[in-house]
Amino acid sequence: xxxxxxxxxxxxxxxxxxxxxxxxxxxxxxxxxxxxxxxxxxxxxxxxxxxxxxxxxxxxxxxxxxxxxxxxxxxxxxxxxxxxxxxxxxxxxxxxxxxxxxxxxxxxxxxxxxxxxxxxxxxxxxxxxxxxxxxxxxxxxxxxxxxxxxxxxxxxxxxxxxxxxxxxxxxxxxxxxxxxxxxxxxxxxxxxxxxxxxxxxxxxxxxxxxxxxxxxxxxxxxxxxxxxxxxxxxxxxxxxxxxxxxxxxxxxxxxxxxxxxxxxxxxxxxxxxxxxxxxxxxxxxxxxxxxxxxxxxxxxxxxxxxxxxxxxxxxxxxxxxxxxxxxxxxxxxxxxxxxxxxxxxxxxx
Numbered sequence: 001x002x003x004x005x006x007x008x009x010x011x012x013x014x015x016x017x018x019x020x021x022x023x024x025x026x027x028x029x030x031x032x033x034x035x036x037x038x039x040x041x042x043x044x045x046x047x048x049x050x051x052x053x054x055x056x057x058x059x060x061x062x063x064x065x066x067x068x069x070x071x072x073x074x075x076x077x078x079x080x081x082x083x084x085x086x087x088x089x090x091x092x093x094x095x096x097x098x099x100x101x102x103x104x105x106x107x108x109x110x111x112x113x114x115x116x117x118x119x120x121x122x123x124x125x126x127x128x129x130x131x132x133x134x135x136x137x138x139x140x141x142x143x144x145x146x147x148x149x150x151x152x153x154x155x156x157x158x159x160x161x162x163x164x165x166x167x168x169x170x171x172x173x174x175x176x177x178x179x180x181x182x183x184x185x186x187x188x189x190x191x192x193x194x195x196x197x198x199x200x201x202x203x204x205x206x207x208x209x210x211x212x213x214x215x216x217x218x219x220x221x222x223x224x225x226x227x228x229x230x231x232x233x234x235x236x237x238x239x240x241x242x243x244x245x246x247x248x249x250x251x252x253x254x255x256x257x258x259x260x261x262x263x264x265x266x267x268x269x270x271x272x273x274x275x276x277x278x279x280x281x282x283x284x285x286x287x288x289x290x291x292x293x294x295x296x297x298x299x300x301x302x303x304x305x306x307x308x309x310x311x312x313x314x315x316x317x318x319x320x321x322x323x324x325x326x327x328x329x330x331x332x333x334x335x336x337x338x339x340x341x342x343x344x345x346x347x348x349x
Contacts, residue, residue, distance in 0.1 A: 006042035014108070018327060021325065022317050024290075024320070025212075026296070026317040026319070027292075027322030027324060028294060028320045028322050029319075029323055030324045031320075031322040033143040033332070034097040034101070041100060041107075043116055044073070047069075047070055048069050048114075049066055051066065051151070052064070052145070053143060056141070056143065057134075058260070059136075067144065069115055070094050071112070072114075078110065081155075082112070082159045082161060082189065083156035083161050084112070084115070084245075084341070085153075085162065086116065086164045086165070086338045087118070087169030088121065088169050089117070089146075092167070093121045094115035094117050096280075101333065106337075106338070109193065110296075110319055114155070116145075116148055116152065118169075119132070119135070119144065120224060120228065130231055134232055135247050136228065136259075139200060140261075142271070143260035149176060156186065160187055161185060164192045166193075167194050167320065168197050168200075170195060171271065171273055172212050174193050174198065174273045174287075175277075177191040189283075189344045190343070192285075192341070193288045194289070194333070194337075195288070196289070196301075197292065199272055199273075200268040200271060204298070205248060206294065208211070208212060213295065214247060226242075227315060241254060242334040252267075277305065278305070281307055283309065284309050286310055286313065286335055287316060288318075290317060292316070293318075294319065311340070313336075
């Protein structure tokens, strides 16, 4: 495993899955398995609709952005160890398998958890996520996410606050860590990015290069776009886009018709996590990634310049937000995350 800074032996957890599930494909597919134990979260979680500031998409200039999240209080005895905010990946949501698995483990370990849904994302249990805001979700909409995250950070009061993001959520998490220098989040102790899409253009092309992965993401994206079109037929007409087979082509069409950006490359560049920006980190940041990720090219992470606040952990295997094992079948990602959060408690101790 490659690292830019070695975690302490007391908190580091190696990942060596059974050979039967060691392939990237197996890891990525099996990560979607949701254990029955997370069902308890439906009884514990509290939906909270957040005011995320003014809308900058141009679709609702006088309106306010609304983002939905789910709060789960800690389930361990004693006082809370802090509040952890999680950010899902593209076309995922607060109730994606990995999000539920992480939430369950965090709550059992003594953390309060807030699972935030990005614009146009959500499980649809309490509100239609596509109806909350007229404007489309874009990876560039960092400001509204930052406003929502700030409101959640205030909920932590004097307790430690953590931000955890996976895939595209990891991209947002890293940009929030960078933003923390100029606009601090109260009591932010650490940011953890899991398989982060630091280079969205290359990630999109990587998805297109794997037919099964492309099919999965394209199907979900088309479903989201059609839902948006049904709710706002006077604003959106995605017919030509639906005929395009690849995500890169679809993004190009969408960007040219519904955003202020010149083309797909211009759009992707706007939310790329540049190495130079990570050199401005003022909060401890952990990246947990894999060398065999079929979505996020590992070269983008290997190229990052070392920084005293950046802990880069690249595991040989694990797929995209995978980290599953057999005998017994289990998700191992919670162990890696809890070890990363424990770094701060060890430092304070």
